[in-house]
Amino acid sequence: xxxxxxxxxxxxxxxxxxxxxxxxxxxxxxxxxxxxxxxxxxxxxxxxxxxxxxxxxxxxxxxxxxxxxxxxxxxxxxxxxxxxxxxxxxxxxxxxxxxxxxxxxxxxxxxxxxxxxxxxxxxxxxxxxxxxxxxxxxxxxxxxxxxxxxxxxxxxxxxxxxxxxxxxxxxxxxxxxxxxxxxxxxxxxxxxxxxxxxxxxxxxxxxxxxxxxxxxxxxxxxxxxxxxxxxxxxxxx
Amino acid sequence: xxxxxxxxxxxxxxxxxxxxxxxxxxxxxxxxxxxxxxxxxxxxxxxxxxxxxxxxxxxxxxxxxxxxxxxxxxxxxxxxxxxxxxxxxxxxxxxxxxxxxxxxxxxxxxxxxxxxxxxxxxxxxxxxxxxxxxxxxxxxxxxxxxxxxxxxxxxxxxxxxxxxxxxxxxxxxxxxxxxxxxxxxxxxxxxxxxxxxxxxxxxxxxxxxxxxxxxxxxxxxxxxxxxxxxxxxxxxxxxxxxxxxxxxxxxxxxxxxxxxxxxxxxxxxxxxxxxxxxxxxxxxxxxxxxxxxxxxxxxxxxxxxxxxxxxxxxxxxxxxxxxxxxxxxxxxxxxxxxxxxxxxxxxxxxxxxxxxxxxxxxxxxxxxxxxxxxxxxxxxxxxxxxxxxxxxxxxxxxxxxxxxxxxxxxxxxxxxxxxxxxxxxxxxxxxxxxxxxxxxxxxxxxxxxxxxxxxxxxxxxxxxxxxxxxxxxxxxxxxxxxxxxxxxxxxxxxxxxxxxxxxxxxxxxxxxxxxxxxxxxxxxxxxxxxxxxxxxxxxxxxxxxxxxxxxxxxxxxxxxxxxxxxxxxxxxxxxxxxxxxxxxxxxxxxxxxxxxxxxxxxxxxxxxxxxxxxxxxxxxxxxxxxxxxxxxxxxxxxxxxxxxxxxxxxxxxxxxxxxxxxxxxxxxxxxxxxxxxxxxxxxxxxxxxxxxxxxxxxxxxxxxxxxxxxxxx
Numbered sequence: 001x002x003x004x005x006x007x008x009x010x011x012x013x014x015x016x017x018x019x020x021x022x023x024x025x026x027x028x029x030x031x032x033x034x035x036x037x038x039x040x041x042x043x044x045x046x047x048x049x050x051x052x053x054x055x056x057x058x059x060x061x062x063x064x065x066x067x068x069x070x071x072x073x074x075x076x077x078x079x080x081x082x083x084x085x086x087x088x089x090x091x092x093x094x095x096x097x098x099x100x101x102x103x104x105x106x107x108x109x110x111x112x113x114x115x116x117x118x119x120x121x122x123x124x125x126x127x128x129x130x131x132x133x134x135x136x137x138x139x140x141x142x143x144x145x146x147x148x149x150x151x152x153x154x155x156x157x158x159x160x161x162x163x164x165x166x167x168x169x170x171x172x173x174x175x176x177x178x179x180x181x182x183x184x185x186x187x188x189x190x191x192x193x194x195x196x197x198x199x200x201x202x203x204x205x206x207x208x209x210x211x212x213x214x215x216x217x218x219x220x221x222x223x224x225x226x227x228x229x230x231x232x233x234x235x236x237x
Numbered sequence: 238x239x240x241x242x243x244x245x246x247x248x249x250x251x252x253x254x255x256x257x258x259x260x261x262x263x264x265x266x267x268x269x270x271x272x273x274x275x276x277x278x279x280x281x282x283x284x285x286x287x288x289x290x291x292x293x294x295x296x297x298x299x300x301x302x303x304x305x306x307x308x309x310x311x312x313x314x315x316x317x318x319x320x321x322x323x324x325x326x327x328x329x330x331x332x333x334x335x336x337x338x339x340x341x342x343x344x345x346x347x348x349x350x351x352x353x354x355x356x357x358x359x360x361x362x363x364x365x366x367x368x369x370x371x372x373x374x375x376x377x378x379x380x381x382x383x384x385x386x387x388x389x390x391x392x393x394x395x396x397x398x399x400x401x402x403x404x405x406x407x408x409x410x411x412x413x414x415x416x417x418x419x420x421x422x423x424x425x426x427x428x429x430x431x432x433x434x435x436x437x438x439x440x441x442x443x444x445x446x447x448x449x450x451x452x453x454x455x456x457x458x459x460x461x462x463x464x465x466x467x468x469x470x471x472x473x474x475x476x477x478x479x480x481x482x483x484x485x486x487x488x489x490x491x492x493x494x495x496x497x498x499x500x501x502x503x504x505x506x507x508x509x510x511x512x513x514x515x516x517x518x519x520x521x522x523x524x525x526x527x528x529x530x531x532x533x534x535x536x537x538x539x540x541x542x543x544x545x546x547x548x549x550x551x552x553x554x555x556x557x558x559x560x561x562x563x564x565x566x567x568x569x570x571x572x573x574x575x576x577x578x579x580x581x582x583x584x585x586x587x588x589x590x591x592x593x594x595x596x597x598x599x600x601x602x603x604x605x606x607x608x609x610x611x612x613x614x615x616x617x618x619x620x621x622x623x624x625x626x627x628x629x630x631x632x633x634x635x636x637x638x639x640x641x642x643x644x645x646x647x648x649x650x651x652x653x654x655x656x657x658x659x660x661x662x663x664x665x666x667x668x669x670x671x672x673x674x675x676x677x678x679x680x681x682x683x684x685x686x687x688x689x690x691x692x693x694x695x696x697x698x699x700x701x702x703x704x705x706x707x708x709x710x711x712x713x714x715x716x717x718x719x720x721x722x723x724x725x726x727x728x729x730x731x732x733x734x735x736x737x738x739x740x741x742x743x744x745x746x747x748x749x750x751x752x753x754x755x756x757x758x759x760x761x762x763x764x765x766x767x768x769x770x771x772x773x774x775x776x777x778x779x780x781x782x783x784x785x786x787x788x789x790x791x792x793x794x795x796x797x798x799x800x801x802x803x804x805x806x807x808x809x810x811x812x813x814x815x816x817x818x819x820x821x822x823x824x825x826x827x828x829x830x831x832x833x834x835x836x837x838x839x840x841x842x843x844x845x846x847x848x849x850x851x852x853x854x855x856x857x858x859x860x861x862x863x864x865x866x867x868x869x870x871x872x873x874x875x876x877x878x879x880x881x882x883x884x885x886x887x888x889x890x891x892x893x894x895x896x897x898x899x900x901x902x903x904x905x906x907x908x909x910x911x912x913x914x915x916x917x918x919x920x921x922x923x924x925x926x927x928x929x930x931x932x933x934x935x936x937x938x939x940x941x942x943x944x945x946x947x948x949x950x
Contacts, residue, residue, distance in 0.1 A: 107273075163265070180457060209881060
């Protein structure tokens, strides 16, 4: 269908006028969203408080037909971590991060926000960088006779006493201070470089945008990822 | 004998070079255990109950239900009934259970009854705070009224910075483990040597020597981890009751609510100058909140540029926002943004380039005037200031406005008390031990470099032992005092050990100890390199007895360190006048810190401080809700930290060489974090033509400023 001429069509207005209007609209829009955003947050918080006050009993497990319901008590499961099958008995609500840290003593992945924001717990699951705090262990465990996900933690990058090329580039470029965010950065960087062989620095910034550092080591990290990208593909930029 | 004084930097093989941090490989391999990572055999997990009210009296605590919950082994009351809690997140009780999940469940079932009391969490104006204020200081120097009357140009404005938190990535907390009457604490602390005394004072152990604190590495402190804290005491008590080790770390929301706040500071300022830019008078009424008990103290305004005629008054607003704790360079970033913004506004009114205004008044900075002047010049060059700078308001078309801003800052430094033992073994191995800690600043590496340089050995030949309270006592790491303290004690201890070795070796080289030096892995006769003995052979002469050299940071003046640095920073920003978003395109930091031991970790300190500065300038704020008294953003989704792509280039230049090196070692942690706020705020004003009065420079505040007279959009 052909486009009709419309006197109200913004395209018919002068560019200057339009720019002015758009600017105001966008500004008003952001203001509006900012305002209601805060109000909404307050409501959510108040609701959360009520909810936690009301949670006085652990809900009974729901029985659906003849399906076997796991939990809420501990269940035995097998995780495939760094190429090894690890059997552990934990509650189904235990996150993959807590399973690794509290039950397998793999503490390279750090617990910082515990809400899928900061990236300090980044590990590699089936080749993809993954926030371990945002996955339940049971989700990636063996199921129905099939092996679970391939879970790689930073401890699996290199044998004890040796450094993976990415870790080495972080050391050389001083891309760490307190170091608490470093394993997460290293894993994000490794996962990205495994599947992107010619990244630009801008692409790497995007790839590492989900990892936060408090000491402010990002300048070192920028230099480290450039070096890591080169060393992982044999020295070709 | 070897001289303990610093060698000239051109004679150094390690000091002043770029050297990778010693614990870097442990950290980037993910294998080193932070406190949060320590898993002891049979260990329980602790969780705390926190007050949901900003101000309340605890009426009763019933733990009977919680005690019967699965896996629960011990409970501990942290705030006795009858006592008050002063912020949301104030610790009330704790529980230990077999798993983290069970401990969390049980904590929810501890029933606490509160009597709510009135609270205040807003710090915007003392006049609205009623009785919740305390006047901390009023000071008049010279005759400010007369000076301001005679001023040819007056600028008035309101400036400030909001409350922010430390947000350490490793939360506060510890693992406590008893062995009979002996307690081991794996604590995330800035004060390894100081914690045992605190535990003893709380009557948890019979004497401080029963406590061992272990902190090989720690995940950030920034001034918030000096004490054992109530949770440290509770964890030790729970572990005693349960007879098992316990890990109790704060969860992220607790970390942001209860583990420390940087006090806010705001000021109404009047500043006057002559037409040529000479500053003549200052008057400020400032206020801010440091929690319920006026922590934080009064500012010393104006900052850096000491205008002789001044009147200052400061009022503390007593609020229930949380506990104030030292935050990297306490009070300085706030004083800096107030002063440097006011001077920048004055420069705009005078029609002057603000760098010219600072240079014009450089003598008012006192002893460091020459340093500041040189730093401003260097920064201008690195920023290309002269060709980029324009008067207030970017007049180019389009929604993106660009601007430049400048700021200067200072810090003391000096060195905290420090003791070091240096041991040379007959097999040639060398170790140094101090009860210090490395917060990520590079302390461990600095100690290693100094020892290796003193012995003429490679860095790998030295073992550095820190992070254990059984080592010689060292001060808390705060106020940029660590590097001064440990450098002095380490250099003295290493020299003392070396001199004992030289005495042993001298006869075999047919020389006096005074004629010997340790260089390149050899002990040799000065000026006669052919008369030498390898280090290992020299040490073999010790027989079976190792040598111990001790060193102590000298009380009072210590000729290995000093105090007082200056720094200048310049920011270039782009402001999107359609979205209100500020982007830092470039930040230049020029910093003096005396003799630099490790240039690589020193530069990292400055880069890190700049990024932390960008974060508090643009994103960070503890947002409080007056109705509920709660923090609305106690998580990392809404408590914003900058990410790797959230800023442009950072250029760091360290002032070294003659005039700087001979001052000795001076701390660097605090100074470079001070100026970013002012430099960025000034750059935004330069871009959009008007001042955004307070940090953080969020889009809503930028919009509000854009609607005032004089804005470019």
